[in-house]
Structure formats: structure tokens, C-alpha cells
Amino acid sequence: MRSSALAPLSGHAFVKGHGTENDFLLLPDHGGELDLGAAAVEALADRQRGLGADGVIRVVRSAVSGIEGAQEQAEAGAEWFMDYRNADGSIAEMCGNGVRVFAHHLVTEGLVPDEGEILVATRDGVKAVTRLSDPFTASGEPWYEVDIGHWELPEQDALVEITGVQVPRPGLRISTGNPHVVVALANPRELIDADLHRAPSVSPAPAGGINVELIVIEGRPSRQPAPGSAGELSMRVHERGVGETRSCGTGACAAAIAARHWAGNGAPDIWRVNVPGGSLRITISPQSVRLAGPAALVAAGGIQLA
Numbered sequence: 387m388r389s390s391a392l393a394p395l396s397g398h399a400f401v402k403g404h405g406t407e408n409d410f411l412l413l414p415d416h417g418g419e420l421d422l423g424a425a426a427v428e429a430l431a432d433r434q435r436g437l438g439a440d441g442v443i444r445v446v447r448s449a450v451s452g453i454e455g456a457q458e459q460a461e462a463g464a465e466w467f468m469d470y471r472n473a474d475g476s477i478a479e480m481c482g483n484g485v486r487v488f489a490h491h492l493v494t495e496g497l498v499p500d501e502g503e504i505l506v507a508t509r510d511g512v513k514a515v516t517r518l519s520d521p522f523t524a525s526g527e528p529w530y531e532v533d534i535g536h537w538e539l540p541e542q543d544a545l546v547e548i549t550g551v552q553v554p555r556p557g558l559r560i561s562t563g564n565p566h567v568v569v570a571l572a573n574p575r576e577l578i579d580a581d582l583h584r585a586p587s588v589s590p591a592p593a594g595g596i597n598v599e600l601i602v603i604e605g606r607p608s609r610q611p612a613p614g615s616a617g618e619l620s621m622r623v624h625e626r627g628v629g630e631t632r633s634c635g636t637g638a639c640a641a642a643i644a645a646r647h648w649a650g651n652g653a654p655d656i657w658r659v660n661v662p663g664g665s666l667r668i669t670i671s672p673q674s675v676r677l678a679g680p681a682a683l684v685a686a687g688g689i690q691l692a
């Protein structure tokens with residue numbers, strides 16, 4: 387094990403990181419002593435009052451996390467629990483960009499071996515994360531791939547009203563551990579013009595809120611793609627509990643699943659999803675969806691918690 391690089395000047399240690407510019411504040415709480423309420427999370431995530439982040443992640447040993455189901459995940463080999471909160475303090479089941487940053491933090495701090503699969507406990511079950519040696523782009527940041535696991539197509543479509551986009555559009559509801567609705571727009575202009583300062587209105591209104599992905603599919607995905615060839619799409623997202631963010635990993639998975647579904651039989655299983663903060667690679671199989679992308683740690687220090 388390497389020695390810790392975390393040496394807070396004062397207050398509670400924090401680490402700041404991002405995955406395709408979806409940014410997170412990690413709070414190491416190895417012994418499970420931190421009582422992190424919604425108001426404290428909101429203050430930390432606030433870009434004026436606090437450090438600023440799309441999400442706040444408590445890094446806690448599963449066995450002492452006090453979270454339902456975490457003990458079983460510890461017994462299954464997931465020593466560390468990703469306790470994820472949105473910027474407004476609400477709890478989310480999963481975060482695809484966050485789990486890569488979480489794994490990179492564990493590796494960097496020597497809290498897990500830096501080779502092989504890293505099992506991370508989450509409210510959506512254990513996720514296996516692997517460090518990649520073949521990134522999709524040459525950003526210089528390490529890439530990780532996470533098996534997001536099960537995905538489900540809906541029984542019911544949705545209608546989505548978006549400020550700046552004429553007439554409500556049909557949306558496809560997809561669960562990738564957390565809830566999403568994906569809307570295909572007609573062209574890149576519509577994607578630029580969408581005003582995501584306001585949350586799109588989704589009907590029927592989902593209990594507990596929903597993440598909304600707006601996408602434009604590049605070209606026409608071939609129905610008989612060359613082996614290994616990828617589809618491509620551009621995406622903007624309005625995240626539940628946050629607002630517009632520069633990326634969403636589970637949302638990119640939902641977007642790729644929707645694009646493949648709309649393209650029909652023979653559509654690619656691999657998709658490049660371009661978001662304002664970079665690019666992600668999604669690989670879909672009938673049983674699961676995998677998300678690959680960069681993870682960066684940019685700062686560490688100490689902060690007073692409310």
C-alpha cells in the first residue's frame with residue numbers, strides 16, 4: 387500500500403475530480419463517522435458558497451457505511467462504498483462518471499491493488515471497474531471501464547417539453563440503475579438551441595424525478611456494421627438533482643441504448659457519445675451495458691463541514 391497523499395491543512399479532507407467534466411467532491415470517511423446531511427452536501431456543492439461540484443461522494447468502507455445492503459456487498463468483495471449525493475443533497479443510486487473517478491481515487495491512494503478488477507459497492511449493487519490501456523481518445527487521462535450492469539427498456543414512452551425546442555417530443559424511458567428519458571432531436575441546431583437552464587417537463591411525471599438526455603445521432607448507423615465499428619451521437623443532459631451538466635455516464639449509456647433501439651436490428655453495439663465535456667465509449671450487450679471514459683483527480687485539501 388502506498389502512503390496517502392491526503393494531508394488536509396485543516397478541516398475534513400477532500401479530493402476534487404471529474405470524468406468528462408462531470409465534477410465531484412470526494413470526502414474520505416473510511417471509518418463511517420461522517421454524518422453528511424442534505425444541507426451540508428448542498429453547501430459543499432454550491433459553486434459560490436462551497437467548493438462546487440455536480441455530485442458529492444462519501445468514500446466509506448462498505449462494512450461500516452450503515453447503508454442498507456452494503457454489508458452483503460462487502461462480503462461479495464466490494465470493500466469500498468460509493469455513497470453518492472447530487473448537488474441538491476438528494477441521493478442517487480448510481481453515477482457512471484463518478485464511479486470511474488472513485489476507482490481512480492482508490493488506486494491513487496493505494497486503497498485497492500492497481501491491477502485487475504476493482505469492485506465498488508453502490509446503491510445499485512456492486513460495479514466492476516477496470517483500468518484500460520486502450521483509450522478511445524488520447525486525452526492523457528487514465529481511462530476506466532465500468533460494467534453498469536442491467537438495463538431496461540420501458541413499457542411506457544414519455545412526452546418531453548423542452549424550453550427552446552418547438553413542440554413536445556417523444557422520449558424513451560430507460561433505467562441504467564438510475565432513471566433516464568432520452569429524446570432524439572432532429573438536428574445539431576435543435577441540440578444547441580435547447581435551453582436546459584430549466585428542467586424539461588416529462589409526462590407522465592416520474593415519481594422521484596428523472597435525468598433527461600437530448601441526443602442527435604450522427605449519420606445513419608449501418609444495420610450491418612463492420613465488426614467492432616461504432617455508432618456516434620452527441621448528447622446534452624439535464625441531471626436530476628443538479629441541472630445541466632457537461633456529461634453523465636449512466637445517461638450516455640441510456641442514450642446509446644436508445645439510439646441502438648431506434649436504429650433497429652443490426653445496429654452497432656459500440657457507441658461513441660460526445661458530450662460537452664469530452665467523449666465516452668458505450669458497449670451494449672443484451673444483459674449489460676459497459677461505460678468507458680477518463681477519470682481525473684485535480685485537487686486535494688481540507689474544508690470545514692457545516
Ligand SMILES: N[C@@H](CCC[C@H](N)C(=O)O)C(=O)O
Pocket residue numbers: 408441472477478479480481482483484564565597625626627628633634635636637
Ligand atoms: N452524473 C451521473 C449521474 C448522477 C446521478 C443522477 N443525477 C441521478 O440523480 O440519477 C453519471 O455520470 O451517471
